[in-house]
Amino acid sequence: MTGLHELFTLAISFDALTDIAFWTSVGVLAGTYTIFALGLQINVGYTGVINFGQVGFAAMGAYTMAILVTEAGFNFWLSLPLAVLVTIGFGLLIGMPALRLRADYFAITTIAAAEAIRFTAQNARDLTGGNQGLLGFGDAWDSVSDTIEGWLEWLGWSNPETLFPLLIVVWLVALLAAGGLSVLQRTPWGRVLRAIREDEDAARALGKNVFVYKLQSLAIAATLGAISGFFIALNLNFINPDVFQPLVTFLGYAVLILGGLASYWGVAVGGIIFWTLLEGLRFIDLPLEDAQVAALRFILVGLALILLMAFRPQGIFGKREEMVLGD
Amino acid sequence: MTDTTAATMSADGAKALEISDLYKSFGGIHAVNGAEFSVREGSITALIGPNGAGKTTLFNVVTGFYRPQAGAISYKGESIFGQRPHTIARRGMVRTFQITKALAAMPVIDNMLLAGPRQPGESLLGLLTQPRGARARERQLEEHAFELLKTFNLDGKADEYAGTLSGGQRKLLELARALMTEPDMVLLDEPMAGINPTLGRRLLEHIEQLREERGVTFLFVEHDMDVVMKHSDEVVVMAQGAVIAQGSPDDIRGDQRVVDAYLGAGPAAEEVGRPPAGRERARKDAEPILSVSGLVAGYTREVDILGGVDIEVREGEIVTIVGPNGAGKSTLMKAIFGLVPPRAGTIELRGSEITGERPHNVTRRGVSYVPQLDNIFPTLTVLENLEVGGIAGLEGPAEERINQMFELFPRLEERRRQQAGTMSGGERQMLAMATALMPEPQVLLLDEPSAGLAPAFVDAIFEKVEDVNATGVTILMVEQNARRALAMSSRGYVLDLGTNRFEGAGSELLADPKVADLYLGGGRGRVDAGAQDNGSG
Numbered sequence: 001m002t003g004l005h006e007l008f009t010l011a012i013s014f015d016a017l018t019d020i021a022f023w024t025s026v027g028v029l030a031g032t033y034t035i036f037a038l039g040l041q042i043n044v045g046y047t048g049v050i051n052f053g054q055v056g057f058a059a060m061g062a063y064t065m066a067i068l069v070t071e072a073g074f075n076f077w078l079s080l081p082l083a084v085l086v087t088i089g090f091g092l093l094i095g096m097p098a099l100r101l102r103a104d105y106f107a108i109t110t111i112a113a114a115e116a117i118r119f120t121a122q123n124a125r126d127l128t129g130g131n132q133g134l135l136g137f138g139d140a141w142d143s144v145s146d147t148i149e150g151w152l153e154w155l156g157w158s159n160p161e162t163l164f165p166l167l168i169v170v171w172l173v174a175l176l177a178a179g180g181l182s183v184l185q186r187t188p189w190g191r192v193l194r195a196i197r198e199d200e201d202a203a204r205a206l207g208k209n210v211f212v213y214k215l216q217s218l219a220i221a222a223t224l225g226a227i228s229g230f231f232i233a234l235n236l237n238f239i240n241p242d243v244f245q246p247l248v249t250f251l252g253y254a255v256l257i258l259g260g261l262a263s264y265w266g267v268a269v270g271g272i273i274f275w276t277l278l279e280g281l282r283f284i285d286l287p288l289e290d291a292q293v294a295a296l297r298f299i300l301v302g303l304a305l306i307l308l309m310a311f312r313p314q315g316i317f318g319k320r321e322e323m324v325l326g327d
Numbered sequence: 328m329t330d331t332t333a334a335t336m337s338a339d340g341a342k343a344l345e346i347s348d349l350y351k352s353f354g355g356i357h358a359v360n361g362a363e364f365s366v367r368e369g370s371i372t373a374l375i376g377p378n379g380a381g382k383t384t385l386f387n388v389v390t391g392f393y394r395p396q397a398g399a400i401s402y403k404g405e406s407i408f409g410q411r412p413h414t415i416a417r418r419g420m421v422r423t424f425q426i427t428k429a430l431a432a433m434p435v436i437d438n439m440l441l442a443g444p445r446q447p448g449e450s451l452l453g454l455l456t457q458p459r460g461a462r463a464r465e466r467q468l469e470e471h472a473f474e475l476l477k478t479f480n481l482d483g484k485a486d487e488y489a490g491t492l493s494g495g496q497r498k499l500l501e502l503a504r505a506l507m508t509e510p511d512m513v514l515l516d517e518p519m520a521g522i523n524p525t526l527g528r529r530l531l532e533h534i535e536q537l538r539e540e541r542g543v544t545f546l547f548v549e550h551d552m553d554v555v556m557k558h559s560d561e562v563v564v565m566a567q568g569a570v571i572a573q574g575s576p577d578d579i580r581g582d583q584r585v586v587d588a589y590l591g592a593g594p595a596a597e598e599v600g601r602p603p604a605g606r607e608r609a610r611k612d613a614e615p616i617l618s619v620s621g622l623v624a625g626y627t628r629e630v631d632i633l634g635g636v637d638i639e640v641r642e643g644e645i646v647t648i649v650g651p652n653g654a655g656k657s658t659l660m661k662a663i664f665g666l667v668p669p670r671a672g673t674i675e676l677r678g679s680e681i682t683g684e685r686p687h688n689v690t691r692r693g694v695s696y697v698p699q700l701d702n703i704f705p706t707l708t709v710l711e712n713l714e715v716g717g718i719a720g721l722e723g724p725a726e727e728r729i730n731q732m733f734e735l736f737p738r739l740e741e742r743r744r745q746q747a748g749t750m751s752g753g754e755r756q757m758l759a760m761a762t763a764l765m766p767e768p769q770v771l772l773l774d775e776p777s778a779g780l781a782p783a784f785v786d787a788i789f790e791k792v793e794d795v796n797a798t799g800v801t802i803l804m805v806e807q808n809a810r811r812a813l814a815m816s817s818r819g820y821v822l823d824l825g826t827n828r829f830e831g832a833g834s835e836l837l838a839d840p841k842v843a844d845l846y847l848g849g850g851r852g853r854v855d856a857g858a859q860d861n862g863s864g
Binding site: 031184188192194195199202203204206207208210321 | 392413424428430441444448450451454465505509
C-alpha cells in the first residue's frame with residue numbers, strides 16, 4: 001500500500017501549479033524566447049540562412065543598452081534604439097563577408113561571432129564588468145513597471161506580481177513582431193526570401209540580388225535578437241557573460257522546431273509549450289537530488305522533441321509539403 | 328573558324344550576343360578555351376558539341392554564374408563581362424537550368440509572380456513608400472502570369488506546389504517563369520532532356536511562337552540533333568572549350584570538322600585495317616563473361632533511359648559502346664554496376680545473375696567500374712587512393728598489387744606521395760583506372776576514359792586501356808571518341824535512345840555511314856515519331 005502512496009506523491013504537487021509568481025516568470029521566458037526565435041525563423045525557416053549565433057545578437061543588444069545607460073549615462077529609452085542599431089551594424093559586419101560562404105560555413109562563423117562577443121564581455125572588464133556583469137540599468141523601466149502595477153491594482157488585483165508588467169510588455173512585443181513578420185512574409189519581398197530558401201541560383205537567374213536579401217534577413221534577426229536581449233536583461237535585472245551561453249541559441253532552435261519551420265505564429269506557440277514543459281517538469285516529485293531532477297527535465301524535453309521529429313517532423317504549425325518537396 | 332564567322336557577319340540583323348576569346352578554367356581544366364561566336368537578334372540558335380565541350384560552362388559564364396578569366400561578352404552592344412547573375416537577368420537575358428530549378432516548395436503561381444519585373448513590393452523601402460503601387464503591380468502580374476500559364480496548359484495547377492508537377496511540366500514552368508521576366512533573350516540548357524515527346528513538341532512550338540510574336544532571341548543547348556537541325560536558324564558547334572564552327576543547320580551537317588568533333592579524329596585510314604589488340608586475344612568462340620539482356624532502367628518515374636538493351640562481352644575482349652549524347656551509355660554502365668536499379672531485364676556474370684546487386688557486391692564478384700567524373704579521392708595521395716581501392720576483396724597483400732599497378736602505370740609511381748587532386752586530368756584518369764584494378768577484377772567498366780583530356784593524353788589513355796586488356800582483364804567501355812575507340816575494340820555497339828541500333832566488329836562500324844548520321848541527325852524523326860522518350864545521361 002505504501003508503494004501506491006508513493007506513486008501518488010510522484011504526481012505533480014498542485015500548489016505549485018497555481019503559483020502565479022512562478023508561472024509569470026515562465027511566461028516572461030516564453031515571450032523572450034519567442035522574440036529570440038522569431039529571428040531564427042526568418043533566417044532558417046524563410047531565407048535558408050543557418051544562423052547559430054542568435055545569442056550573440058541578444059548579448060550585443062543587452063550589453064550595448066546596459067553600457068550606454070550605466071557607463072555613458074544615456075537615457076534608457078534612447079539606449080534601446082541605439083543598441084538595436086549597433087546590433088544590426090554588428091550583424092552586417094558578420095554577414096557581409098560570411099554570407100558569401102556556403103551555408104554550413106556561415107553557420108560556424110555565427111557561432112564563433114557569438115562566442116567572440118561573450119569572451120569580449122568577459123574580458124573587457126572596464127566596460128562590461130567582466131564576470132561580475134552589469135546592473136542598475138533598469139530604473140527607467142522600474143518606474144514604468146510600477147505604473148502598470150498601479151493599473152492592475154486599479155483593475156482590482158491587490159498586490160500584483162512584480163514581473164507581471166514585464167510579462168504583458170514582452171508578449172505585446174512578441175505578438176506584434178510575429179504579426180508584423182507574418183504580414184511581411186506575404187508581400188512580394190517575403191516571396192523572394194522563400195525563393196532564396198528554395199534555390200538561390202534560381203532566384204539569381206530571375207534577377208534577384210540574393211546577397212542583399214540575405215543581409216536584410218540577418219538584420220531583422222539581429223533586431224529581434226537585440227530586443228530579446230533587452231528582455232533578458234530586464235528580467236534578471238542584471239547581465240553577465242554566463243547569461244549568453246551558446247545553449248541559449250539551441251534552446252531557441254528547440255522552440256523553433258517545436259513550433260515548426262516557416263510559421264511565425266508557430267514560434268509563439270512553440271515558446272509557450274517548450275517553457276511550460278521544461279519548467280512544469282520541476283514539479284514532478286521524485287526521490288532524487290535537485291541536480292538529478294534538473295538533468296531529468298532536459299532529458300524528458302529532449303525525448304519529447306525526438307518523438308515530435310519522428311511523428312511530426314514539420315513541427316506543430318509547419319507545412320509537411322514544404323518539408324517533403326523542399327529538397 | 329574565320330570563314331564561318333564571316334558567313335554569319337554577312338547575314339543582316341543586329342547581334343544580341345557577341346562572345347569573343349572567352350576563357351574559363353577550373354584548376355588545370357580549360358572548360359572554355361577561347362570561345363568566339365555571336366547570336367543574331369531574333370534568331371533561334373543552337374549550341375551543340377560533344378560531352379565536355381564546355382557548353383554548360385559557357386552558359387554559366389555568359390549569365391554571370393561563373394566569373395570568366397578573360398575575353399569579352401557583349402549583350403545588345405554593351406559589355407556584360409564579369410557582371411553578376413541578377414544584373415544580367417535584369418538586363419533582359421534570362422536562363423533556364425539543365426536540371427530544372429522549379430521552386431518545389433512554392434506554389435506554381437508564386438513561381439511565376441516571383442519572376443515579375445518592376446514590383447516595388449520586392450524591396451522593404453518600396454513596401455513602405457508605395458504599398459498601393461505594390462498591390463496594383465501584383466494584380467497586373469497575376470493577370471500576366473495566368474495568361475502565360477494558360478498558354479502552357481498549367482493554369483489548372485496554379486495553386487499547387489511546383490514540386491507536384493511532372494518533370495516535363497516543370498520544364499514548361501521554368502520556361503514560362505523565364506518569360507515572366509519579359510526577356511529579350513532566353514538561354515535554355517537542354518530544354519528537351521528528360522521530357523516526353525508531346526511536351527517537347529509543345530515547348531518547341533512555344534519557342535517558335537515567341538520568336539515570331541515578341542522577337543525573343545533564343546540560344547539553346549541540345550543533344551537531340553533532329554530538334555537542332557529542324558528548329559534552329561543557326562548552329563554553333565563547340566569542342567574542347569572552343570567554337571569550331573558556326574552556320575546554318577545544313578552547313579553544319581556537312582562540315583567534316585563537326586563530324587570529327589563528334590566521332591573523334593581517330594586513326595588515319597590505313598591504320599583502320601590493323602588488327603585491334605582486343606580482337607587478337609579474344610577468340611570468336613570465347614566464353615561470354617558479361618551478358619546483358621532486355622535491360623530497362625531510368626531515374627525518374629516517367630522516363631526510361633534504357634529501353635531494353637542487349638550487350639554481350641566475351642572473355643578477353645575490348646567492347647566499346649558508342650552513341651550520341653543521351654543514348655543511355657553511362658546509364659548502362661551504372662545499371663551493370665548496380666548504381667541504378669534495373670526495372671526489367673537481366674545482367675549475368677559468367678552465367679550467374681548479378682541483376683540489381685549492390686555495387687560493393689558487384690566489385691567483390693569481379694567487376695570494377697571507373698565513373699566519368701569524381702573517380703578519384705582528390706585529397707588523398709596516389710598511394711592512399713590505391714590502398715583504398717584495394718580494400719574491397721583483395722586477398723593478397725596490398726603492396727604487391729600496388730607494385731603491379733606501378734609497373735603498369737609508371738607515372739603513378741613517380742607521383743605516389745602527391746595529392747591526387749593536384750595531378751593533371753590524364754594522370755587522374757590513370758589513377759582512377761589503377762584504383763579500379765586494385766581488387767583484381769575480371770571485367771573493367773570504363774565510362775568515357777578520354778573525356779576532357781588534352782589530345783596528347785587521349786592516346787596515352789587508350790594505350791593504357793590496351794595494356795590493361797593485355798593483362799587479361801576484359802574491358803567494356805563507353806567512349807565519345809568513337810573512331811579511336813572502335814579501332815582498338817574487338818566489337819562495338821551503337822546505342823541510341825536507350826536501345827541497340829547497330830553492333831559489329833569495330834572496323835565495320837567505323838566504316839558504316841549510318842553511324843555518323845546517327846550523331847548528326849540523319850532524319851530519324853525521333854521527336855515526331857513520338858514512340859520513345861528522350862532522356863539525358
